[in-house]
Amino acid sequence: MEKETLISKSILENMADGVMTIDLKGNIITFNPAAAQILGKRSEDVLGRSFGEVFFGEEGNDEFNQAVLDAIYESSITHNRIVDFRRGDKTINLSLTTSFLQSPSEGGDVNKVGVIAVFSDITEIQKLRVEEARLTEEVKRKQGTAGFIPQDTRQQQGT
Numbered sequence: 001m002e003k004e005t006l007i008s009k010s011i012l013e014n015m016a017d018g019v020m021t022i023d024l025k026g027n028i029i030t031f032n033p034a035a036a037q038i039l040g041k042r043s044e045d046v047l048g049r050s051f052g053e054v055f056f057g058e059e060g061n062d063e064f065n066q067a068v069l070d071a072i073y074e075s076s077i078t079h080n081r082i083v084d085f086r087r088g089d090k091t092i093n094l095s096l097t098t099s100f101l102q103s104p105s106e107g108g109d110v111n112k113v114g115v116i117a118v119f120s121d122i123t124e125i126q127k128l129r130v131e132e133a134r135l136t137e138e139v140k141r142k143q144g145t146a147g148f149i150p151q152d153t154r155q156q157q158g159t
Helices: 003-014 033-039 051-055 062-073 123-145 153-157
Strands: 018-023 028-031 079-087 090-104 110-121
Touching: 018 033, 033 110, 051 062, 062 079, 062 090, 062 110, 090 123
Parallel strands: none
Antiparallel strands: 018 028, 018 110, 079 090, 090 110
């Protein structure tokens, strides 16, 4: 293998984000270890199979599927979304970026190669955001009922 190919493979194997690529025939051609861990699927069960065969039969993953389909049908746009993904009996939140892969040709044209999806599990971050919003509202409510009015400390000191 060329040095660049080995470096690229090592990056994919060791990155924390899931990476999945789909060729123009709809077959999954890349599915790194992080993708397997995040989506709860074994690479050997996914690679070489069609995206539809692997993902369309699962309930609760319509947003994920639609994001990948949008990358196919809107090839000039990169999509960034937060989507739910059902993994067994648990639903996780994914930060998902999809785009159409293109490569330059000799004549200066662009060849469409496939679709790439890069995603990470942000479930815990989303839970923290919800909890932060809840606590903020609780503090506001308590401040409003206690008649709390913050005062400038310089006024208290008479300066």
